[in-house]
Amino acid sequence: MSDREIDQQLVERAQRGEKRAFDLLVGKYQRRLARLLSRFIRDGADIEDVTQEAFVKAYRALPSFRGESAFYTWLYRIGINTAKNFLSSAGRRPVVNSEFEDEDGESFDLASQVPDMNTPETELMNKEIVTTVNSAVQALPEELRTAITLREMDGLSYEEIAQVMNCPIGTVRSRIFRAREAIAAELRPLLDTAKNKRW
């Protein structure tokens, strides 16, 4: 089942009234949407507010989502409109427009890359998460590190990874899972702390 088909299933569940299914889409896309919105908005707190607002708008608009485009394309469009409205109401506007093209070839008008102005707390949390993940990846046994890197960084399928690593697909699947579990175990204390603070 492709990424798009998974999203479609979750959307259909949300359309049937399962708010928890929509929650999974939020968990999956919140960082990518925030990254996209950071091309419009400089302030880190504003980026989070607009990201949140975009998801709420997307939820309200779910009945009109017809599945003609990928969910994230549709979500990104809502996010960009929300950001434009935010900038307009705040009396600000994007500095320079540029084109952003997603994986489906759909393009969006965007402001040029602007430097983030995150709070020190956000900056610290970003740094801690990235450092923890990178350290955990480096600490993995080589075959697990290679498998997770080929998957997450290079986007290879299990079949391709199996060819590269010269092992069965089932072994690839197991290695990637074990790698994720090992990294998640290192992240968990950090996420629990963060949850108590503001998550």
Add this chain to the structure above:
Amino acid sequence: MKEKLSALMDGELDGQLADRTIKAITEEEELKQVWDAYHLIGDAMRDNTHVSVNVRQRVAERLVAEPTVLAPRRWFAPIRSRRAGAVALAASVSFAAVVGWQQLSHGNADSAVADRGVPVAAAQSAQEHDDLYLAAHQEMTADQSVVKVAYGNGVRH
């Protein structure tokens, strides 16, 4: 189940197994947290910005106040069944074309009358006329095996 979730995220799980895994993730809080953690790991490995963004809780709180979305069911079909729908449509059109061709090639008087929407009484009258005509010229009829069906009263002649 966590290993299946991991494979699902990578697009390596299909069919009912994928459906069951998605259902389990939406229903079990622990799996939902695993889903979040695995996606966070991927995002952090690919890009080191905005990885601390977490609006899930705030969005969930806002959605509590929102009326539950209930969209009309299945107005868009999965990609696979769309293809099946197209095949079914093509088959229907082909069937209609064959039936139409057969009707035309046989030159059936009954169907011609029915197609024109002639009142039943008139149609029956015309049919009786045809029957008399055919009976009178039966010896000269090329195809004796043709069975005629009346549309008016369902009696086979």
